[in-house]
Amino acid sequence: MSELTLLLIKLAFLAVLWLFIIMAVGVIRTDLFGPATSKKRSSARGREAGRPRPARPARRRRNEPRSLVIVKGPLAGTSIDLTSQPIIIGRAKDSTLVINDDYASGRHARLFPDNGRWIVEDLGSTNGTYLGQSRLTRPQPVSIGQPIRIGKTVLELRK
Amino acid sequence: MSEALSAALPPVKRRNAELVMLLFAIGITLFALIEASLTRNGEMPPNLFLYGGLFGGLALLAHVFIRFFAPYADPLLLPLATLLNGLGIAMLWRLFEATGDTSRGSAMDQLILTAASLVVFAAIVYFLKEPRVLQRYPYITALTAVFLLLLPLIPGLGMTINGARQWINLGITSLQPSEFAKIALVIFLSGYMVTKRDVLSLVSKPLKIGRVKVLDLPRMRDTAPMAVMWGFCIIVLVILMNDLGTSLLLFGTFLAMIYVATQRSSWIILGLTAFFGACVMLYPLVPHFRTRVVTWLDAFNPEVFCTDEVIANNADAFCVQAGQNSQQLVQGLFAMGEGGILGAGLGGGKPGHVPEVQNDFIFSAFGEELGLTGLMVMLLALALLAQRGMRIALASRELFVKMFASGISFLIAFQSFVVIGGVTRVIPMTGATIPFVAKGGSALLSSWIMLALLVRMSNNARKPAPVAIQDEGATQVISR
Numbered sequence: 167m168s169e170l171t172l173l174l175i176k177l178a179f180l181a182v183l184w185l186f187i188i189m190a191v192g193v194i195r196t197d198l199f200g201p202a203t204s205k206k207r208s209s210a211r212g213r214e215a216g217r218p219r220p221a222r223p224a225r226r227r228r229n230e231p232r233s234l235v236i237v238k239g240p241l242a243g244t245s246i247d248l249t250s251q252p253i254i255i256g257r258a259k260d261s262t263l264v265i266n267d268d269y270a271s272g273r274h275a276r277l278f279p280d281n282g283r284w285i286v287e288d289l290g291s292t293n294g295t296y297l298g299q300s301r302l303t304r305p306q307p308v309s310i311g312q313p314i315r316i317g318k319t320v321l322e323l324r325k
Numbered sequence: 326m327s328e329a330l331s332a333a334l335p336p337v338k339r340r341n342a343e344l345v346m347l348l349f350a351i352g353i354t355l356f357a358l359i360e361a362s363l364t365r366n367g368e369m370p371p372n373l374f375l376y377g378g379l380f381g382g383l384a385l386l387a388h389v390f391i392r393f394f395a396p397y398a399d400p401l402l403l404p405l406a407t408l409l410n411g412l413g414i415a416m417l418w419r420l421f422e423a424t425g426d427t428s429r430g431s432a433m434d435q436l437i438l439t440a441a442s443l444v445v446f447a448a449i450v451y452f453l454k455e456p457r458v459l460q461r462y463p464y465i466t467a468l469t470a471v472f473l474l475l476l477p478l479i480p481g482l483g484m485t486i487n488g489a490r491q492w493i494n495l496g497i498t499s500l501q502p503s504e505f506a507k508i509a510l511v512i513f514l515s516g517y518m519v520t521k522r523d524v525l526s527l528v529s530k531p532l533k534i535g536r537v538k539v540l541d542l543p544r545m546r547d548t549a550p551m552a553v554m555w556g557f558c559i560i561v562l563v564i565l566m567n568d569l570g571t572s573l574l575l576f577g578t579f580l581a582m583i584y585v586a587t588q589r590s591s592w593i594i595l596g597l598t599a600f601f602g603a604c605v606m607l608y609p610l611v612p613h614f615r616t617r618v619v620t621w622l623d624a625f626n627p628e629v630f631c632t633d634e635v636i637a638n639n640a641d642a643f644c645v646q647a648g649q650n651s652q653q654l655v656q657g658l659f660a661m662g663e664g665g666i667l668g669a670g671l672g673g674g675k676p677g678h679v680p681e682v683q684n685d686f687i688f689s690a691f692g693e694e695l696g697l698t699g700l701m702v703m704l705l706a707l708a709l710l711a712q713r714g715m716r717i718a719l720a721s722r723e724l725f726v727k728m729f730a731s732g733i734s735f736l737i738a739f740q741s742f743v744v745i746g747g748v749t750r751v752i753p754m755t756g757a758t759i760p761f762v763a764k765g766g767s768a769l770l771s772s773w774i775m776l777a778l779l780v781r782m783s784n785n786a787r788k789p790a791p792v793a794i795q796d797e798g799a800t801q802v803i804s805r
Contacts, residue, residue, distance in 0.1 A: 175360050176670035180695065182356060183702040186349055186408060190401055190709055193342050194716075266724070268523060 230282055231310050231323035239319030240266050248323075252278035255316060256289070269293050269317025275302075277314075283307045284323060286314055293317060336789035339400040340392050346404035347388050351381040354411030357671055361419035365672030376418070379436055380411060383443050390447050395784035399717065402783065405710045406776050409761035410439055410769070412703065416687055417764055419672055419694075430683050430764050438766040442773035449777035456782050460725045463516035466509050471557070473506035478565060490566045501767035503571040507736060508774060510575060511582070515728035517550070518586035522724075526587035540591050551596060554579045559603045567613040570755035573743055574736070576600055581735040585718075586728060620651035621753040630655055653680045657748055661692035661700075668696025683764040685756065688748045704745070707760065711738035714779050721786040730782050733775050 234253065235245040246253070246263060253262040258272040265274075271291035278285055287305035288295040295302045296315040308314060314321045355377050362370035370376070384407045391398050418432035453459075459466070477483035477490050484492040484499055492499045518525070529541040554576065562572035580596045607614055623629045631650035656679040663674065676682045676690035692700050714734020718727045737760050744763075747754040758768040760775070 172364050172670060172673070175363065176667065176673070179353075179356055179360050179671065180667065180698045180702075182353055183695075183699060186346070186353060187702055187705050187709075189346060189349065190405065190706075193339070193346065193401055194709075194713070 231284060231325055233324050234263070234277065235322050235324050236265075237313070237320050237322050239317070241319065245324070248279070248284070250279055252276055254289075255321070256291075265316065265319050267317040267319045270319065274316050275314070277308070280307075291316075336397060336787055338396050340388075340396060343391070343400035343403060344388060346401065347384055347407055350404045350408040350411055351377070351384055353408060354380060354415055357412060357415035358418055360670065361415060361423055361672035363672070364670050365419065365423045370418075370423075376414070376432070376436065380414065380439070383440055384411075387443050387446065390450065391780060395450050395780050397784045397787040398780045399713050399783040399787070401709060401713055402776055402780055405706050405713075406761055406773070409703070409706055409710075409759075412691070413687065413762035413764070414439070415671070416690055416694075416762075417683060420676060420683055420690065423672060424677070435764055435769070438769050439773075441766070442770045445770060446773045446777040446780075449774060450781050453778070453781055455785065456729060456778060457723055457725050459512045459729070460516040460519065463513050463520075466516070467513040470506045470509035470513060473502040473509065474571070475561065476502045485567075491568045491571065498766065501765070503568060504767040504771035505774075507571070507575060507578065508733075508771060508778075511578060511729065511732035511736060514579060514582045515725050515732055518582060518728050519724045521550075522586045525583065525592075526589060529589075529591070540594065541589065542591055542595070543589075548595070551579075551583070551592070551599070555596070555599050555603070558600075559607070563607060563614060564611060567611075568756070569614060569617060569753070570743055570747075570757035573755055574740055574757055577739045577743075578732060578736050581739070582728060582732045585731050585735075616649055617753040617755070620649075620654060621750060624651040624655050624658075624750065626651075653686060654748075654750060654754060656680070657682075657686045657689035657692075658750060660689045661749070664693040664696045666697050668692070668694050668699055670694060685744050685754070685758060685763065686748055687763050688745055688759060703762070704741075707737065707741045710760075711735070711741075713783070717779060717783045717786055721782060726782050726786070730779065733778055737772075737775060 231248055233245045233247050236242055251262075254273060254276050255261060255263045255265060255270075256272050256274040257265060257267065257270050261273060271289070271293070273289045274291040275295045276287045276289055278287070284307065285305045286295065286297060286302065286308050288302040293316075296313075297306055297308065298312055308323055310323050310325055312322070355373065358370050358373060358376060362368060362373075384403070387403060387407075391403060414432050414435050417430065417435050421427045421429065421431045422433070476493050479493075482493050483490055484494045486492055491503050492501055525543065525547060528544055528547060530544055531538045532540045532542045558572045558576045558579075562568045562575070576596070580593055583592045583596075584590070604614075608618065609615070620629055627635055629651045631652060660674065660676060660679055663669065668674070671694045674690070674693035676693055679686050679689055682690050688700070688703075691703060695702075711734040714730050714737065718730035718734070721727050721730060740757055740760055743752070743755050743757045744759045746752040747756075758765055760772040761769065
């Protein structure tokens with residue numbers, strides 16, 4: 167075995183090792199940019215957007231909230247998209263939004279749409295639901311950015 | 326897209342990507358064997374097909390197993406572990422089989438241990454469908470961990486190797502129970518932190534100097550778990566068993582996990598202060614610990630290194646005994662320096678100069694033969710493994726799994742740091758093993774157990790939510 171061949175083998179081995187790492191990083195690219203198929207899907211969505219959209223999204227008014235965001239508390243940063251379904255907030259496992267908050271009741275509060283407005287209603291919780299500074303006694307409409315406080319958790323409607 | 330959704334992993338299987346990477350890792354192992362044999366002996370390795378068939382077959386079996394039983398698992402975990410394990414086997418082959426001296430161990434032994442570890446790996450992936458069941462018995466798990474850690478202290482059963490009492494003698498083989506205790510400890514800590522998280526993270530007493538708030542200290546009574554952990558690590562591990570590596574590893578993991586659970590830096594400051602305070606106090610009292618520090622700080626002193634001259638002057642000098650001099654550390658540093666950027670090529674160096682090179686110092690053998698370029702690959706592979714673990718922790722929904730996955734990935738990262746830091750003279754030598762790479766059954770087995778847990782957790786974090794049979798709002802699908 168000549169020196170040169172051994173040198174080439176040595177360099178080839180190191181190159182192969184690095185190739186492995188580069189490929190490994192390529193595999194975890196999907197963490198950041200989503201799976202490769204999503205490109206196809208999003209381009210399909212793009213084509214769809216060119217066509218006139220069905221009536222439903224058009225019905226949405228401008229100032230209607232789109233999502234409910236937790237701004238404070240153990241689950242801060244979580245958000246859920248608003249649909250036409252009511253949202254039950256509480257510690258019970260079957261709530262729509264399960265909050266892990268010691269000061270919340272099992273079924274604490276309900277948020278439901280009514281003619282384009284969202285109404286918050288306290289479901290007889292122990293520690294109460296606060297809209298802004300005041301404790302809820304009856305269902306009240308929530309405007310965008312108004313803080314709803316449940317225990318240590320603070321939620322907000324966002325556009 | 327909301328933040329909660331972006332933290333979750335997309336429900337894709339990517340098993341083919343895993344297969345490609347796995348075949349690549351097996352290929353690298355065989356390439357390493359061929360290179361070592363060609364460079365050292367000038368011929369193809371005599372039983373290349375045996376090694377290739379066994380190692381490749383085992384890894385592919387593990388892959389097929391994951392395909393069936395954990396199809397949504399992270400595609401990088403198995404290939405990265407296979408690469409590290411394969412490089413370790415190739416290096417052991419080069420150290421022992423290629424030189425014809427298999428008295429201190431052999432690559433074949435390591436291969437058989439890999440096979441046994443993979444069986445345990447498969448069993449865990451198969452039987453542990455929901456890792457959260459481990460949360461049920463935190464205190465029993467803690468007792469198990471303590472029992473395993475103390476097992477070597479039982480007279481007749483415990484064995485002392487290289488000054489550290491951390492092995493037990495099982496007749497046919499010896500076992501290092503602390504390798505398994507650390508996993509049990511992570512299980513306990515995860516369960517404990519999930520229940521005590523609020524108390525540990527919310528209640529605090531501000532520490533003020535004058536009017537300036539310096540730090541939010543935890544209440545005295547909440548520091549009990551840390552005090553227990555600290556006392557245990559220091560007293561039992563350092564004083565009774567001389568097992569500095571495990572002590573450092575366990576306490577570091579504990580600090581990391583309490584930080585993950587509470588996000589409070591005061592815990593880390595408190596813990597590190599207590600740990601270093603204890604180290605300073607123990608320094609004059611524990612001779613084993615003192616030796617480690619002296620051989621670290623003063624490694625190049627002829628008296629500490631034990632040169633031939635020193636021995637000639639004083640034949641029964643203290644440093645003549647194995648483990649009481651810095652020869653291993655300094656020879657390892659020389660070996661890595663000899664390797665330089667590109668290394669001598671597998672089989673081209675002289676790793677035999679480093680005593681006990683097959684254990685912790687296998688890292689310096691890699692440094693000598695693969696150079697900085699190769700060492701970086703090894704470090705990156707370990708870092709990617711830890712990163713995948715953290716990613717699983719981010720993507721999981723359950724608090725316990727979040728704690729568990731981050732604890733395990735921290736264990737992998739910190740273990741690598743303790744060993745590599747020791748070999749490269751960043752911290753004192755402690756005597757732990759690089760995950761997957763170094764020789765030793767217990768270490769290999771515990772590494773594969775950790776990998777199995779990560780594979781299972783990543784599968785559960787990634788798999789799509791079960792679909793309800795009918796679109797009933799109130800009915801929830803529960804998977805077991």
